[in-house]
Structure formats: structure tokens, C-alpha cells
Amino acid sequence: MMLLRLPLALLIIVYQSAFLALGQIWNNKVRSTLTTIGIVIGVASVTAVIAALTGLKANVLSEFETFGTNKIYLFPNYRIAKTHAAFHRIRFKPEIFEGMLEHCPSVAQFTRITELNGRTVSYEGRSEENTRVIGIEPSWHQIESRAVVQGRPFTLIDNEHCRPVCLINTKVQEKLGMEKECVGSSILVGPTRYQVVGVVESRAESWMFGGTSSGLEVWLPFKTVRRMNPYSNMFVVAASRSPDLADDAKAEIAFFLRKQRRIQPGQPDDFGVEVIEQFIREFKKVAGAITMAAAGVVGISLVVGGVGIMNIMLVSVSERTREIGLRKAVGARPSAILLQFLVEAVVLCFFGGLVGVLAGQGLTSAMASIPAAHLEKAYIPGWAVALSFGFAGAVGLIFGMFPAVKAARLDPIDALRHE
Amino acid sequence: MVIRLKDITKVYTMGVEEIRALDGLSLEVGQNEYAAVMGTSGSGKSTLMNILGCLDRPTSGVYELDGQVTTTMGAGALARVRNERIGFVFQSFELMPRLSALKNVELPLIYARSAWWNRKKRARHALDTVGLTDRMKHRPNQLSGGQKQRVAIARALVNNPAILLADEPTGNLDSATSEEILTLFDQLHRQGQTIIMVTHEADVARHAKRIIRMRDGRIFSDLPTEQDVLHHVVTSVEEAPDGNGNGDGHENAKRPVCEVMLPSRGQHEEMTP
DSSP, X not given: OHHHHHHHHHHHHXXXXXXXXXXXXXXXXXXXXXXXXXXXXXXXXXXXXXXXXXXHHHHHHHHHHHHXXXXXXXXXXXXXXXXXXXXXXXXXXXXXXXXXXXXXXXXXXXXXXXXXXXXXXXXXXXXXXXXXXXXEOTTHHXXXXXXXXXXXXXXXXXXXXXOSEEEEEHHHHHHTTOOSOOTTOEEEETTEEEEEEEEEOOOOOOSSSOOOTTOOEEEEEHHHHHHHOTTOOEEEEXXXXXXXXXXXXXXXXHHHXXXXXXXXXXXXXXXXXXXXXXXXXXXXXXXXXXXXXHHHHHHHHHHHHHHHHHHHHHHXXXXXXXXXXXXXXXXXXXXXXXXXXXXXXXXXXXXXXXXXXXXXXXXXXXXXXXXXXXXXXOOOOHHHHHHHHHHHHXXXXXXXXXXXXXXXXXXXXXXXXXX | OOEEEEEEEEEEEETTEEEXXXXXXXXXXXXXXXXXXXXXXXXXXXHHHHHHTTSSOOSEEEEEETTEEOTTOOHHHHHHHHHHHEEEEOTTOOOOTTSOHHHHHHHHHHHTTOOHHHHHXXXXXXXXXXXXXXXXXXXXXXXXXXXXHHHHHHHHHTTOOSEEEEESTTTTSOHHHHHHHHHHHHHHHHTTOOEEEEOSOHHHHTTSSEEEEEETTEEEEEEEHHHHHHHHHHXXXXXXXXXXXXXXXXXXXXXXXXXXXXOOOSOSOTTOO
């Protein structure tokens, strides 16, 4: 009971001071509003920036997520090519990946991929330009989790025998006006005829990882494309056994490729191995840096707001000098006066924080409604609200301290005589 | 004794000049006394009031209130003494303009950290005592001057103080209202309240049972009211031409001149410059 007494008394005093402060703010509505504009702007901008970053992060991470976090990209690094001859050397050749699974225990699957962009496909007189034609191996189906909604996936035989078969996505099926059961019919890719063996679900267009804007995709067996177009650009997508093993897999692949391509020790890699995990880490780092920078800018505006608070509290103290004198005369301790003015400053700042968070929510909604900004997932996370109020409260405490101390130190007689 | 002042001095320094507002003043006030402090401005009566009210500390001397020596206390302890032992009534009421009468009366109880149900009860009771039962919800600007002063008195009484200090309590009131307030003081005194009142109006001072006259930081006359009335006319006639004459005053204090008896009261001007 005795232990409870002090905190309880303190709580009661804070509570009373808070009511008093609210009354003061209500009585000086215009002044309070103008004073807190600094805090409002500070809090609104911090919440809006955090909301935007949160939205961006959610968007980017979901992009990565759909890509699969255990994926590893292998591509020739042409940037280190100095001569045309080197260019040929750097180019990937399908053979060098033979035996990669045996040498790289952390790698579960890989597929060679080659892409031909902007091809025309046609079916019974209807044609669609700007179609992405992708040469893949059957393991692609395990790496990319894309459902085959009709027919069958590619088989090893399709690839090894360079069969003239294709998979199309539902969008192609739709655009070419093909009947619902289209497996077995043939389409033209460029001048060549391919038989449709399966239909793959269309994926929502990725805004980050390119692709054609049309969203039309046709898949051919890798070797089929290769035979038609032996110098087409090829790369490899591998999958590690788990996202945790991505870094191990990366190291194993790099070692394997250096050996295959006979790169001397000390020479740089002429290929790139990128892990999705790594992109995510990089992105998080950048997002963190942006948050910090934003926090810095916001800190400045909060300091400016705090000076405003200090100013108005000083005015308030000198206006209410007689009141302070009376309160002291009837038994208010200096600490009670200090607390009253501190709480008033903090409540003022909280009020600013509340308006700021509301304004930030307004800004966030506005941002989310701009489609080009890709921020439809932007929202103010709970911790940002807590942070805003924390900052606002801290500003109130810091900048309210000087006026409050001034009030607490007033001499009761002088204060009572104050005009 | 409720109040015991011993050799109290209060020295203000203004630049190089030293002003002895109180100069070795000693005073005792007992339980249920009703004393008026009179004196011209600059006589030290305000300083005395401030020290009695624990709003100010003497430069030297000892002040004992209700058996407690206050002169060695810190600011927090003094605030507590003001809260629990002293009730103030001011000339200009000093009510919070935005609070109702009841809330104004509750103010000292807030700093006494009493529970809100207790607070309401005690504040209501104090307002009952001063006869404002039907004005509790009114704000100061909805009350007359006399009612405002009653609220202030209720606020002073709400903590059952050892002493009620009134500084010119009727200074801002017309004579009829003043009389009401003084009647209230009389009533409180009959109920056992110890009261010290500062005034410069003889009519007001007459309500007290004891009149303490001050000059130059000292008490030069401390008599029961009946004797004071007779004594004072003589001294005021003597002192009037010589405004800042000292020396004589102190001697007079020791042997008051009481030969001339003028029974009519309130004819002289206390505040002749």
C-alpha cells in the first residue's frame, strides 16, 4: 500500500494536470493550433515517409517472394569484356553446365533459359505482336512455381528431341481467341508452327523485373529454340535447396563455373551469380538508410516545432503568473507547478502528434491512390504511430522543461503581485 | 500559541540601499484570536503577512506556526504548511476565472492529494459554511464581489487551517458587502477560527478583538480593540504632521498615551499622507 502511494499520487497529479492542460488548449484554440503546426508537419512527414517505405518494401518483397527467395541467377558478365574475341568467350554455352548438380550439392535444380523478345505469334489468322518467347528446360517447372492449368508440362523428351511443341499462357490463349480446350492445336511463332501441349497461368505483371508490357508468354523447349537460333543469349536460373543455403549454393556455383571456364586464380569472374536473398538484404539496407535520412529531416522539423512550443509555453507562464502565485499560496509545491507546465507542453505536442498522424494518414491515402507510384500497399505501421507520439512527447518534455522550471521557480509573492 | 514570531527581521537590498522591512519584530497569536494588523504603506505589514503566510522567509528570527518552526523548512515543506495550516484571503479574490466556485474551492485539496470524493464533500461543506450552497456551479464572472470573496474564504477554510490570513479582504468591496464579509469573519471567529487580517480601515479593524499597529517594521501598539480605539486617535493626531518621524513612535508604543478619551469611532483618517 505504501509502495503504491507515491506512483498513485503522481498518476493523479499527471491526470489532473492533463485535464488542466486540455482546458488551456481548448481555451486558446487558435494559438495552440498555430503553435503545434511545426510538430504537425514533422509528424505528418515522418509517418508519410515511413508509410511510403513500408508500402515500397511490401511491394518489393512480394515481388521477390513471387520470384522465389531460393533462386539464383547466373549470367555472363559482359562488362569485363575488352575485345570482341573476349565477348565470345564470356558468352554462356550450354555444355559448361553439364554436371553442375553433382558438383554443387546445395543446388537443387537448374534450367538453361534463352529469351527471344518481341516475337509475333498467330493462330488462325489472328496474331499478337510483342510476345515473349522463352526457351526452357523441364526443370523450369520445379523452379518457377507456375501452375499448368491445361495439358502437361514439358518433358525431357520434348527438350532432347527438340520437339516443335510449346506452352502458352492463358493470356495468349485469350488474345489469340483460341477455344477453351486448345491443347493439341497449333500456333505460329514467327514462321514456325508449334503444337500447344499445355497452358500456364498468367502472372500479374511485375513492375520491377521487366517482362513485356503485354504479358504474353510462349515457352518452347530450350533446345528447340537453340537449334533455331544457336547464338541467342542464354542464362541460367538455379534453385538452392533452401533459401538459407542460397549463399552456399552461390559459392559452389562460382567455384564450379570458374573451373569449367578455366579462369586463372587472380582473374576476375567473367560471369555473375546473384542470389535473390542478397537483393532483399541490399534493399532492406537502402530502405533503412532512407528511413534514417528521413528521420534526420523530420528531427529538424520537430526541433523547429519544439522551439514554437517553448515560445508559447513561456508566453503561457508569463500570462498566468498570478495563477501560479495563487497555486503556490494554496500549497502547490514547485514540483507540482513544474509538472503542470510540463504536462501541458507534452499534451500540446501529443495534440500536434495526433493531428500529424491524421495528416500523415491523409498523405498516405493520397500516395496510395496514385497508381504510377506503386504504393498501393503503403500504410502507417503501429510502431510509426508510437514513434511519432514518442518523438512529440520527447519534444514537449525537452522544450517544455525551461518554461516549466521558470514557472516552478517563481517567487510566490512576486507572482501574486504580477499585473 | 498558534503563532510565535521572535526577533523577526526582513532586509531587502535595493542596489546599495538596505531596507529593513521588519526590524526585530516579535509577536504571539493564540488559539481563536481575531487580530487586525494596521499600518501605513511601508510600515511592514505586508511583509509581516507574507512571512506569517510562509510565502516569504525572514532574514533572521524564528517563526513557529502551530508548534512547528518554519524558518528552517525547505520550499516543498513550506508549500505543505501553506496547504495544510494556512488559509489565504486576498483583496482581489484571486479566483481561477475558468473554474466553477466548487472547483476553485477544491484547488488546495488537489495539492493536498485528497481523493476526489473527499474533495467534493469538503469543498461543498466549505461553501455551505460561507452560505454559497446554491452558487457552487457558477463561475467567478457570474458572481458578485461579495460572493467571490465568500468563495475565496471557502477555499481558505477548506483544509481546516490553523490560521486564516486575510489581506485587505474588503478592499475591493462596497460598504454593505464589506459588512457581510466581516459578519462572516465574526461568525468564523465564534466557531473557533484564528484570524489575522490586514487592513487600513478602522471600521474594518474594529471587528477584530485585537489591533496590532505597525510602523517602520515594528509593532508600536498591540492592544485589545476597545483600548486601541481610544489610544489611536491621540497618537494619530500627534504623528500626523511628522510623517516619517521615528523614535517617538517606539516610545509611545511602550507607554501609550491614553488620557484623552474620544468615544466616537471612525472620525479620523487613518491614511492621511
